[in-house]
Amino acid sequence: MSTSITPPVLEARNITKVFPGVIANEDVNLVLHKGEILALLGENGAGKSTLMNIIFGLYHPTHGEIFVNGKPVVMKSPRDAIALGIGMVHQHFQLVPVMTVTDNIMLGDESVKNGLLDRRAVAERIRALSRKYGLEVDPDAIVEDLPVGVRQRVEILKALYRNAKILILDEPTAVLTPQEIEGLFEVMETLRRQGESIIFITHKLKEVLRIADRIMVLRNGRVVGEADPRTATQQQLASMMVGREVILTVDKGPAHPGETVLEVEGLCATSDLGEPALRNISFQVRAGEILGVAGVQGNGQTELVEVITGLRRADAGHVRIKGVDMTNASPRRITHEGRSSHVPEDRHAYGMVDSYTVADNLVLNQYYLPPFAKGVTIQEAAIAAHARELVKKFDVRTPSIYTPGGSLSGGNQQKMVVAREFSRPIQLLIAAQPTRGIDVGSIEFIHNQIVAKRDEGVAVLLVSAELDEIMALSDRIAVMYKGEIIDVVDRADATREGLGLLMAGVKHEAVR
Amino acid sequence: MRLSVLRRIGYMVLIPILAVFSALLLGAIIMWIFGDDPLAAYRGLWTGAFGSPRAWSTTIRKMTPLILTGLSVAVAFKAGLFNIGASGQFLIGSVCSVAVGVNFEGLPAFVHLPLALLAGVAGGVLWGFIPGALKVFTGAHEVIVTIMLNYVASLFAAWTVYAGGTQGQTPGPLWDRTAGAISRTPEVFMSARLPWIVPEPYRIHWGVAIALLVALIMWWILFKTTLGFSTRTVGANSKAARYAGINVRWITILTMMIAGGLAGLAGAIETLGLNHRFAPEFTGGVGFQGITVALLGQTNPIGVVLAAFLLGALEAGAARMQFDSGVAADIIQVIQALVLAFVAAPLIIRQIYRIRKPSDQVETTVFSTGWGR
Amino acid sequence: MQRTLRVTSYLAIALVIFFVVMAFLVNLTPLGENTWLRVFFSVSALNFTLRASVPLILGALCGILCERTGIINIGIEGMMLAGAFAAFVAKTSTNHWPLMPSLLFGVAIALLVGGLMGLLHAIFSIRYRMDQIISGTVLIILAGGVSAYLFDRNAVAQGKFGAIAIPGLSQIPVLGEVLFTNPPLTYTALILVVVIHIGLFYTRWGLRSRACGEHPRAADTVGVNVNRFRYMNTVLGGMLAGLAGGFLVLEAVGQFQEGMTAGRGFISLAAMIFGNWMPFGAMGAALLFGYTQALQNELLLAGVTTVPRQFVSMIPYVVTIVAVSGFVGRVRPPAAEGKVYETEGESE
Secondary structure: OOOOOOOOOEEEEEEEEEEOOEEEEEEEEEEEOOOOEEEEEOOOOOOHHHHHHHHOOOOOOOEEEEEEOOEEEOOOOHHHHHHOOEEEEOOOOOOOOOOEHHHHHHOOOOOEEOOEEOHHHHHHHHHHHHHHHOOOOOOOOEHHHOOHHHHHHHHHHHHHHOOOOEEEEEOOOOOOOHHHHHHHHHHHHHHHHOOOEEEEEEOOHHHHHHHOOEEEEEEOOEEEEEEOOOOOOHHHHHHHHHOOOOOOOOOOOOOOOOOEEEEEEEEEEEOOOOOEEEEEEEEEEEOOOEEEEEOOOOOOHHHHHHHHOOOOOOOEEEEEEOOEEOOOOOHHHHHHOOOEEEEOOOHHHHHOOOOOEHHHHOOOOOOOOOOOEEOOEEOHHHHHHHHHHHHHHOOOOOOOOOOEHHHOOHHHHHHHHHHHHHOOOOOEEEEEOOOOOOOHHHHHHHHHHHHHHHHOOOEEEEEOOOHHHHHHHOOEEEEEEOOEEEEEEEHHHOOHHHHHHHHOOOOOHHHO | OOHHHHHHHHHHHHHHHHHHHHHHHHHHHHHHHOOOOHHHHHHHHHHHHHOOHHHHHHHHHHHHHHHHHHHHHHHHHHOOOOOOOHHHHHHHHHHHHHHHHOOOOOOOHHHHHHHHHHHHHHHHHHHHHHHHHHHHHHOOOHHHHHHHHHHHHHHHHHHHOOOOOOOOOOOOOOOOHHHOOOOOOOOOOHHHOOOEEEOOOOOEEOHHHHHHHHHHHHHHHHHHEHHHHHHHHHHHOHHHHHHOOOOHHHHHHHHHHHHHHHHHHHHHHHHHHHHOOOOOOOOOHHHHHHHHHHHHOOOOHHHHHHHHHHHHHHHHHHHHHHHHHOOOOOHHHHHHHHHHHHHHOHHHHHHHHOOOOOOOOOOOOOOOOOOOO | OHHHHHHHHHHHHHHHHHHHHHHHHHHHOHHHHOHHHHHHHOHHHHHHHHHHHHHHHHHHHHHHHHHHOOOOOOOHHHHHHHHHHHHHHHHHHOOOOOHHHHHHHHHHHHHHHHHHHHHHHHHHHHHOOOOHHHHHHHHHHHHHHHHHHHOOOOOOOOOOOOOEEOOOHHHOOOHHHHHOEEOHHHHHHHHHHHHHHHHHHHOHHHHHHHHHHHOHHHHHHOOOOHHHHHHHHHHHHHHHHHHHHHHHHHHHHOOOOOOOOOOHHHHHHHHHHHOOOOHHHHHHHHHHHHHHHHHHHHHHHOOOOOOOHHHHHHHHHHHHHHHHHHHEOOEOOOOOOOOOOOOOOOOO
């Protein structure tokens, strides 16, 4: 690769980045050539985003150098990176929701005429770029009205508007349906043809093999190897990513479903923005089975879980637990009387209190019950004993049960939440994105716990945006699209392609 | 194992101490810049606050309402609410207790006094309920509502004692008919007064004991009861509180009512124990000072008592300071603002004195998350 | 959202037309003999409204500048008081100068001190990550304390700004008297509303400022220095609040009194919210609040004693409570308000 005559468009040498207490990148080397798609593969926390933020000037490396077109550069801020022709499409879109596409794209690089913004000229340029790269978008639309796929196009246009020659795409497929992903890949191919160089960051093996010219694998902040997509296999890449042979499937026996525990009938609800989020949803979960809810994020899964657990009002329909009507019941009644547990999708917002000790977090929704409370008084000894037992049983790694929960690692925080929710006698478990953003070891542990609950006869409703997780754990799979359950299929009959089509709203008889 | 807990407590104590020290130092520099003698001022301040038994009694007297208004603000903080309205609640509490105190002649003291105190608490509770309920049901930010209610309270209080005007305006319902053109209430009956613990000239009344007892009760409620757990959870993370099955709306309203009641009690104690009447010049300034007391006390009831003692001493010494050194007593307010600044931004103190934060210290509550919901 | 905005603007326009018509009728026809109509629509009521609104308009503009970039400012009250006191000190120490230079010097010092207060707020809330509402509280207490500590109760400011009649326009009956015969700071405040509106929505500075308040990370990733904008706009805002204080001393009252801002900073804040963080909206709200104060004054002058004056004085405060209760949820504050923005080490 170093045989090419022209220098690489981008090179990073010996990059090290140290955050207080963490080494995010250690001695990383990276080379990107003109007109290629380099895939950067690694699991959550491997240091991919940190590396890209360094290349984009958001972070400053502790050690190491960066070269653009063979010349050493120092980037103090994104402004410098942009000036060098580097553009980034962030995993979380960096768009101002209340502003128009035009305003968003020109922000930081405005055209000004007579001291005032020249919006018309900018819109004209955006239209021209749209045509050239096949990225259709209305410059006058307000960003918050646009669907996710279009917002991503706006992000790409934002980089191209600044004449980016190097594009960094940070987990661009996380929010897209399989069909939208294919569309994105076509755009990437067009860009490559036009001479753009792309760094594609992901943790999804299939995508890497599909689109990349070259693959670089990151683990614990270090480069652990490169691979050629023409010869590499998923298993090889996976073991490079995690450092050991991973079990891609969960070991579980057949389900023995019993009586119906959760029954949802004709449920309708409204989102925070006042739009219909759930439209006439009906399904049942029986004891001893796992019903997986698949779907692209933002198709009503969050609202569905919130309505079932009492955090959001249902506008119509019914939720019954073991035949008892729990529609719009208080969360406390649903937990207590409905004997249910809820692992919330956003653990920082809902699942725990960062400033509370591990011990207090472990009784967050039981503190008022004996033995943790006697009358109105809190029983600290009982809470501590309970905490010691759970910390051991669920392998929550914490210096002490009096350590604030917020200072634990993500995986241990999630194990803490799981410990609390799995340690009570329950008949219904609702787990939303139970393994989001945590390490592989904790993922395996939590997956096994979920299956164990099922085998105890608990009805499990599993909501996940990770299709692999749904496929690995579920006994039946419901697919949500635009607030509806578009279909429910048996695990045995489900294929990735079929589910992908359903997630895109295409209901096809061939799926069966 | 409990070492980390001890370290956290140490940090919580160290910051306020350094904050007070730094504020006094900076106050001295300001005095020096404007040609005053800081040493003489602080000597006067010390004498006025601790120099004699009388000085001590003044400090205790000044401390009493500050404990209660400090608790009022602190309790609200615990639930993630910023009660700037303690001064309004204080005024309403004063007026309500006086209204009972100047009526019902002949009631026995063991009925009249508790009734008057209770009236003050009830007035404060109502004045706290309004912003709590508005926040819950309309989303109006409690900061703005409580500030506005302060003005309404002070106008309302002024009206109740209004002596009438030259154009024939009707006097207020509590006006002292014997006072001529002066706007004030008559003195409350003996049966409604808080008795002295140490009589004239020291004038320490039983209000101190009430305030200390209330602080202890608030500590117990906040840290040892399920209600306290709920309240603190709402303040630390209201979404998690909802998830945990806590009725966030009810806790919000209840906390504002308790906060209002505490400030109202402060007003009642101040009038029934000390002033024995109400006049418009009794402002609710102690309510505003409650903010400094609460933050200086790290929103912990025990800390609030200590902070109130300190601020009480500053207030007590101010007059003597002005008399002895000629430095305007208003410098005390400047020093209080500096204390508030330093405790509210521990980063300043940490940088000046190069203190490391315990690694697992989690930041305190943030209130300023927009005026909407 | 958009529709609410349009309906509100139509309502506002209708209200303005109504007032203009009534003002003409009451002041030029025998309708003016009715006491109540005079209380509501006389030239003096309208003049008083404008005068009472000016500090509120300036204060609300201060709030808009700060909050549009993401800094909550409840310290407007303190900034105003500091500006007022600074103007007073500047004016009294230059009493021996000719009147105009002395007054302008007062304005300059009010701007300077207001700006310094803004800087202090920015340093507290950005550099030292103090909770912004508490930082505002500190400013209020500090301004009260310092102004009282340094206030020379024997000093007297001599002279204040007088009205300047705009040639031609001031001859229009009624309107000329109300709108075009005013002292200079009043005109300045009205012009600033237009200037800031254009600035916010049609210039590079405004686009970037608003981006900092809505989505600072987005602004940062395209190379906008978020904290620099926040510093800059908080200082500018502080200057406007300082000017409001200067107005009170140099144009309205002529002297300084302890605590003379009397809650105007807080009402400005309410006007800002009520006006949906828009300069013209805030001006409309400020005029409304000013009008309630004018009514209170007119009722006193007309000798209406059926309602105790304390209750009339409560009107602006009660209206504010009603406004923030009724309008929150329908208005939309900048999304990133009150949150510290840090580049390095932030994971999301």
